[in-house]
Amino acid sequence: MAIDHAIETRGWFQSPAREEDWDALYAEQLPRVYNYFRFRVGDGAVAEDLTSATLEKAWRARARFRRDLAGFSTWLLAIARNVAIDHYRARRAHAPLEAAGHVAGGADPADLEERHADWRRLGLLLERLPERDRDLIALKFGAGWTNRAIARAAHLSESNVGTLLHRAIAALRADWEEGGS
């Protein structure tokens, strides 16, 4: 019977000391993965689809996750980065950032509209970045990783990551100030 399995499926009753608390990890990591994809491939449906693909892969493979080898966030974002690579392989010329994605903001419609406009503009600028720089930007500002964590994941030195990010942000800023879009 499936139900009795369902009742005591992994993590449902266990103490987190004995087992990963998958629900807590899910709640904590979902926004990181989602924002990684927003910065990486765009807002809206594509980011959501890729977030779903990542979480579903991770969920299926959760029994193989080993905390002694990697932190959960590292493991999950490694899956996310592979999902992003697969996405680009499948769609060499991917669609531009969606024009009206979901942007959190205040209740003030004017404020919300301004944020929408900022994000649309930023998205177009992000598209011009080289693949690697965009990945670094997504890890840094989407997933909220530190330079050290990015360095480990990207097999770069921490100072190198800092330099690359600095250049990428400078390029974005230059485009932004030129009014590029």
Add this chain to the structure above:
Amino acid sequence: MDEKFLESQRTAPRPGFERSLRESLARIEEAESARPALGAGPLLAAAAGLAVLAASFSFPSVRVSAQAMLDLFRVREFSVVQVDDARIQQLRDRKLDPESLLGGKPVVLQEAGKPRVFTTLEAAAAATGLSPERPSVLPRGLALDTVLVNGECRSRVTVNTKPLRDLMDAFDVRDLELPAGLDGGTVEAHVPAVVVERFRSGGVARAALVQCAGPEVTLPPGVDLSRLGEIGLRLLGLPPEDAHRLAGRIDWRSTLVVPVVSSATTFLQVDVNGAKGVYIETSRSGLQGAGDHGPGEAVLWSRNGRVYALMGNIGRLGLVQMAESVH
């Protein structure tokens, strides 16, 4: 345009997206845990003694209760039997399953189908026509997370008692004869839909309420259930005198016997709004190979023809309070 600006562009996922993703993960979980076929699980309930035995093979701790919930035979009361780890391990090592024990290939008359997952009780009720009850008291910040519905199922088997006789020989139960009329007889089982309400808090608190109308099992006429129950108790390792005495005291047509691992489990009778129930607490995980089972608690009770199991990690007081609020 600076780092602060870029950080400010982060945003929370849409609630609708979060919800649908959570449902999607729940479906994956269900698909992973679903067993290949209906099999003879419900049929094993045909003989209460066999239900005891079968449950013990797979689920040595609290989980026994969940499986047993599906194998009920008009349950009105529960009786807990403590079984030592070694005997359960011996039974598990023999890799017996309900189908092989009954010796016949079950005929599925009605498939339960895949469990269906809902996010609200109202949606589950609307889609299934069921009227599941719910707890009004939710301790420790619990809130309803998902509702699973396992469909109604019916099956039939023609019993071949040889595997059971072989098992009795293997465990040296030679002083008891299987009841006349069992071999070659037909057993039919009808298990109504089972509803599982799962609750979670923002922290680690979890609970699940399982409920279903009493399943019905039709046995070959004249089968001595008490004898069958006594055999089941002996196979579970109870000494002959204890098994005989206990088998004689139990009304096998209305009592579900729940085997629990003696070294890892404590239990006591509880009153759930006037219904006699049993509280079971497992202090450690089950036997090796039993699966990912950690400490947990369960309350089992029956009322007005329905049977309930409430499980969780919220402590006895919280669990009983929650059970008492189910209506």
